[in-house]
Amino acid sequence: SAILAVDIGGTKTLVALVDASGMVEEATVSTARDDGPDRWLEAAFSAAKPWQGRFHGVGLAVTGFVRNGCWSAMNPATLGIPPDYPLIARVEALTSLPAIAVNDAQAAAWGEHAFGAGRGEDLVFLTISTGIGGGIVLGGRLQKGLAGHFGLTTDGDDGAFLEDRVSGRWMAAEARRQGHEADARQVFADASRGETWAMDIVAASAQRVGRLCRNIQLALDPPRIVLGGGIGLAEGFIDRVSALRPPLGAVPPVPVCRAELGVRAGILGVANLARIAFS
Ligand code: BMX
Numbered sequence: 001s002a003i004l005a006v007d008i009g010g011t012k013t014l015v016a017l018v019d020a021s022g023m024v025e026e027a028t029v030s031t032a033r034d035d036g037p038d039r040w041l042e043a044a045f046s047a048a049k050p051w052q053g054r055f056h057g058v059g060l061a062v063t064g065f066v067r068n069g070c071w072s073a074m075n076p077a078t079l080g081i082p083p084d085y086p087l088i089a090r091v092e093a094l095t096s097l098p099a100i101a102v103n104d105a106q107a108a109a110w111g112e113h114a115f116g117a118g119r120g121e122d123l124v125f126l127t128i129s130t131g132i133g134g135g136i137v138l139g140g141r142l143q144k145g146l147a148g149h150f151g152l153t154t155d156g157d158d159g160a161f162l163e164d165r166v167s168g169r170w171m172a173a174e175a176r177r178q179g180h181e182a183d184a185r186q187v188f189a190d191a192s193r194g195e196t197w198a199m200d201i202v203a204a205s206a207q208r209v210g211r212l213c214r215n216i217q218l219a220l221d222p223p224r225i226v227l228g229g230g231i232g233l234a235e236g237f238i239d240r241v242s243a244l245r246p247p248l249g250a251v252p253p254v255p256v257c258r259a260e261l262g263v264r265a266g267i268l269g270v271a272n273l274a275r276i277a278f279s
Helices: 037-047 087-095 104-115 168-177 184-192 196-220 237-244 262-277
Strands: 002-008 012-019 022-030 055-062 065-067 070-072 099-103 123-128 132-138 225-228 256-258
Touching: 002 037, 002 104, 002 262, 012 037, 012 262, 022 037, 022 262, 037 087, 055 087, 055 104, 055 262, 065 099, 070 087, 087 099, 099 104, 099 262, 104 123, 104 132, 104 225, 104 262, 123 196, 132 196, 168 184, 168 196, 184 196, 196 225, 196 237, 225 237, 225 262, 237 256
Parallel strands: 002 055, 055 099, 123 225, 225 256
Antiparallel strands: 002 012, 012 022, 065 070, 123 132
């Protein structure tokens, strides 16, 4: 039997039925930001209702911090999760099935390691989306807890989170500040049409990600960095990151490549972790 995998992000929630062959069913619901975790779970499980009886465990990949089965926001601007929400207890009560939970980007790192651009080797995964998430696979093991929360590193003297100067939310806010009503998707579209203000916003974001890649290389020296998320996978973003990355002396920069599993990396990763945990 299969695993029910749920990936709750700051903008949308993916729900899928995953068996040993891969994803067999999937649905997407939007994460109603003001609703709170009880309602987010309700929405996810009602989307999964047609698959009832076909899964024996639940794997949750969630934006935010997970420890001892409890879930909290690190940056409430990404998603306002209340402190220490008892995620596992709640899901086990709702489904009467065993459940595991990990951070969304850590789950995606594991997915790309096992089935995607990692090719079974170590990697650092970055998702550039509502926030910036990250996950680290070192020595073939996924690093849990806070490891990989690169979006929360600070950028500059004012202590602002890096993700608040890079993410899709930042791009839209920066556009508005300059008098353009545009979400991140529109900023990319305007940039590819040669609008200077939009090109500058994309370049500023990509340059900061480039600096982050350099810092990651210095800290962990991984064989590759895999980039995902709506912004990370947007047309031309990775090329700009590579072009704008500061050099590391004579050492070649770590290759930055596209996530191969796209938005499904977290789902496939957490389903695999759940399969291992419940086998
Ligand atoms: C934030 C943080 C991370 C998450 C990352 C990407 C919260 C709620 N989230 O840094 O745990 O991995 O955003 O999240 O504090 P996404 O929703 O953009 O995928």
